[in-house]
Amino acid sequence: MADWGNSMMLGPFDLCRVRRAAFTLVRAVFVVPDSQRAILDAPYQFYVFELFHRSWINKLSHFVGIPVAMMCAYSGLSLTGAAVLASVMLGMHIAIARASRLEGHIVVPLVVAHGLLFSGGVFVVAPFNGAGAELYRNPWLQVLACSVLQYLTHMLEPCVPAPLSLDGRMQPMRLWVRSLTLRRAVGVLLLSVPHVMVELISSPRNLFLLIVYAWKRCGYSLMSLSRMWDFISSELSSVRPAFSLAEFRHRFNSIQSCSDDLS
Incomplete structure (x- = not known):
């Protein structure tokens, strides 16, 4: 019995291998695990979004899919439930803005954007979904479909990141496809479901970025983030x-x- 217990104990080397395997798995699923926990770090969130959304088609699918998914989610809830979810989302986004010292510039656009999404979900999408029992009117399938679309358009990105790339670098997509083995292809296929779920749970925080992008597109410069844009480039x-x-x-x-030293 003692021998069995000793055989089940992991030595330091085995523990290192287990930890390394666990880290590789987490990295393979989330690609950038830190982006899921550093939600209040807006510069890092912008950086990660730009890094993994270089294709204009991929970026467009997120700019369309995330707001549509939010409206579909609101349509699947009661009026009270939708109001609570909208309040939580707005509160989270104001917290991000505050942590990044943007609250004086972006609060009004955040309130307007969330008000429009709430109204669109409750007063436009909900009546459409309630007009029949067809499968495509199911709000939660609509939310899932948006996440699937966002995941699929990542295949149009010019580069494949680690750990999916072969050498731990941003590898050109054409080179990655050419060197794709059956084992790696099966791994990518198995990861497709968790990757769709990652798209789903990433949507609430990415919505904040899209609202800031839209506000920036309207002509507001957001000078407090100017150095961040240069760094990202x-x-x-x-x-x-x-x-x-x-x-x-x-x-x-x-x-x-x-930059401070030069100035």
Whole structure:
């Protein structure tokens, strides 16, 4: 019995292998796990969004799919439930703006955007879905369909990130497809379901980014984020861009320090 118990104990080397395997699995599912926990770090969220949404078709599918998914979600709830969800979403986005010192510039657009999405879901999408029993009128299938669409358009991205790439770098999609093995193809297929779920849970925080993008497109410069845009432009051309939050902060802060020294 003692021998069996000793045989079941993992040594330091085995624990390292288990931890490494667990980290690889988490990285394979979430690609950038830090983006799921550093929700209040707007510069990092913008950076990750730009890094993985370079294709205009992919970016368009998110700009359309995320707001539509939110309206479909509102349509599937009672009026009280939809109001509570809208309030939670607005509160989360104001918290992000506050943490990034944007609350004085973006609160009004946030309130307007969430009001429009709530109204669209409750007064437009809900009556449409309630007009029949067809499968396509199911609001939760509509939400899922939006996430599937967003996942599929990632295949149009010019580069494949680690750990899906072969060498841990941003690998060109054409080269990655050419070197695709059966084992790796099966792995990608198995990861498709969790990746769709990641798209789903990422939508609420990405909605904040889309609202800021829309506000910026309307002509507001958001000078407090000007250095961030410059940093993102430089990182997009790198074959080894920062992925982790710690690496992003190190590089971003280094550039800020250099800019301050030059000024």
